[in-house]
Amino acid sequence: MKTGTSLALLALVAGCATTAGRHRPLAAGEGRVLVYLDPLPASAEQLAIRIESIEVVAADGTAVPLDLLVSELRHEPTPRQRLLAAGSLPPGSYGVLLVKIRRATPAAEPRPAELASEAVRVAVSLAVSPQRAAVVTLALDPVRSGEREVAFTAAVPGPAVAPLLGYCASTAWDEVVVFDKNTRRVVGAIPVGHGPQGIAFDPRLPRAYVALSGEDRIAVVDVDAGEVVGRIPLRAGDQPREVAVTPDGRLLVVVNAGSNTASFLDPSSTAELGRVDTGDEPGALLLEPGGRRAYVLNRGSGSITILDLANRAVAATLGTDARPLAARTNVAGTRLYVIHEGSASLSVFSLPDLQLLRKVHVGLGASALAVSARGDLVYVGRRDSERLQIFDPLSFFPVSSLGLAAPASYLLVDDSQNVAFALEPERRAVEAVDLVSGRSLGGFEVGEDPFRVALASDRR
Numbered sequence: 001m002k003t004g005t006s007l008a009l010l011a012l013v014a015g016c017a018t019t020a021g022r023h024r025p026l027a028a029g030e031g032r033v034l035v036y037l038d039p040l041p042a043s044a045e046q047l048a049i050r051i052e053s054i055e056v057v058a059a060d061g062t063a064v065p066l067d068l069l070v071s072e073l074r075h076e077p078t079p080r081q082r083l084l085a086a087g088s089l090p091p092g093s094y095g096v097l098l099v100k101i102r103r104a105t106p107a108a109e110p111r112p113a114e115l116a117s118e119a120v121r122v123a124v125s126l127a128v129s130p131q132r133a134a135v136v137t138l139a140l141d142p143v144r145s146g147e148r149e150v151a152f153t154a155a156v157p158g159p160a161v162a163p164l165l166g167y168c169a170s171t172a173w174d175e176v177v178v179f180d181k182n183t184r185r186v187v188g189a190i191p192v193g194h195g196p197q198g199i200a201f202d203p204r205l206p207r208a209y210v211a212l213s214g215e216d217r218i219a220v221v222d223v224d225a226g227e228v229v230g231r232i233p234l235r236a237g238d239q240p241r242e243v244a245v246t247p248d249g250r251l252l253v254v255v256n257a258g259s260n261t262a263s264f265l266d267p268s269s270t271a272e273l274g275r276v277d278t279g280d281e282p283g284a285l286l287l288e289p290g291g292r293r294a295y296v297l298n299r300g301s302g303s304i305t306i307l308d309l310a311n312r313a314v315a316a317t318l319g320t321d322a323r324p325l326a327a328r329t330n331v332a333g334t335r336l337y338v339i340h341e342g343s344a345s346l347s348v349f350s351l352p353d354l355q356l357l358r359k360v361h362v363g364l365g366a367s368a369l370a371v372s373a374r375g376d377l378v379y380v381g382r383r384d385s386e387r388l389q390i391f392d393p394l395s396f397f398p399v400s401s402l403g404l405a406a407p408a409s410y411l412l413v414d415d416s417q418n419v420a421f422a423l424e425p426e427r428r429a430v431e432a433v434d435l436v437s438g439r440s441l442g443g444f445e446v447g448e449d450p451f452r453v454a455l456a457s458d459r460r
Contacts, residue, residue: 025174026088026191031128033066034086034189038139039079039442048074050101054085057096064089078405080429081186081444091130097122097154124154133175133189157187162206162223165456168430169196170447176210177446181414181455184432186444188226192219198242199454204249211240211254218243218254232270234263242285244294251309253294255285262296264312274312278305284326289333297324318354321345326369330376337378339366346380360396362389370411372435374418381408402438405431412453423453
């Protein structure tokens with residue numbers, strides 16, 4: 001059996017085994033590596049890959065084991081980048097991935113022979129820096145693959161252009177995964193701090209703000225450099241959950257789940273300009289299109305706190321059905337849509353007067369909500385369904401539906417491409433779906449406990 005950049009052809013397995021766990025925090029002077037496998041091409045439909053371990057090897061021959069996250073792989077109907085391994089390691093230069101495999105027989109054979117483990121060396125040029133994360137992608141090389149062996153190449157992806165960037169916060173892994181929204185591939189990762197949740201991009205500067213629920217701070221990320229350049233402190237016990245930035249970039253609004261408050265921050269001076277009380281268990285935060293008001297959904301109180309951003313005050317409190325979960329406005333900013341954990345109805349309010357116009361039956365278990373700019377169509381996901389319901393904004397009849405690979409906990413529509421990005425916690429994945437054809441465009445896996453997806457180009 002050959003070595004070099006070849007991996008043996010492996011037997012087809014019944015499913016995919018995932019062993020993802022919680023990362024320990026990076027120690028001083030450590031870096032992190034994430035190893036991805038690009039989706040297998042159609043020509044590899046009958047292939048399956050079983051991996052026993054993955055190590056990275058330094059120039060002096062020192063091998064550092066990574067945490068294996070997926071042990072068995074096969075071609076999927078909905079292709080995605082698989083996150084094979086991740087781990088912390090000393091900074092330095094690494095030139096080899098050492099992949100240990102076990103089975104090696106054609107997938108057509110009913111009983112694959114068990115072979116001795118073999119370590120396969122895959123060349124890569126990888127630089128690991130302290131408190132930074134590096135991404136390596138493996139891809140099948142069909143040209144060099146034979147009947148009994150398949151060859152892989154390894155590469156370190158280059159940075160995406162800032163307007164094409166997207167972020168996904170992995171709360172349990174203390175990092176943000178960086179992806180290209182056009183290719184739907186991971187291009188990097190940023191260790192941001194403990195418990196990242198909500199994300200907001202600055203509309204004027206190459207900056208992003210990440211709510212660190214485990215640190216009572218907001219991380220300030222330089223988007224171009226892909227690193228944290230500052231932290232804005234909050235009060236002990238605030239546990240910030242969501243963050244938004246006004247269109248002029250001069251005000252940050254932060255929802256503090258631990259203290260049932262909302263903070264107003266100056267991103268330039270990092271000073272807290274004020275704070276107000278919300279209802280119980282504040283969760284989702286929505287900024288009005290014009291940036292004049294913001295809406296805080298209070299799950300425990302069954303209400304929405306409306307914030308007057310110019311005066312940094314509470315303008316009103318709006319009663320809702322039990323446990324409001326997510327809210328969106330239409331493009332014109334004349335309608336507010338709200339779904340609830342404790343109700344089978346989607347509520348429609350008029351803006352700015354906040355009058356309840358109607359309730360629309362969407363079924364119990366609503367988990368995700370989005371509105372597209374093209375036609376103002378309303379998309380509702382449920383935690384027990386792999387389909388998105390689509391509602392006409394005038395009649396509110398369900399006009400169609402879209403299939404996903406798994407139920408969505410969050411939806412974000414990229415209007416420039418008419419593509420929805422669905423966060424699917426069961427798969428630890430983000431899936432992109434074409435809203436015209438309904439076709440899945442693929443996606444990628446992220447770390448444990450994914451919380452939110454954000455796009456640099458999203459200005460609503």
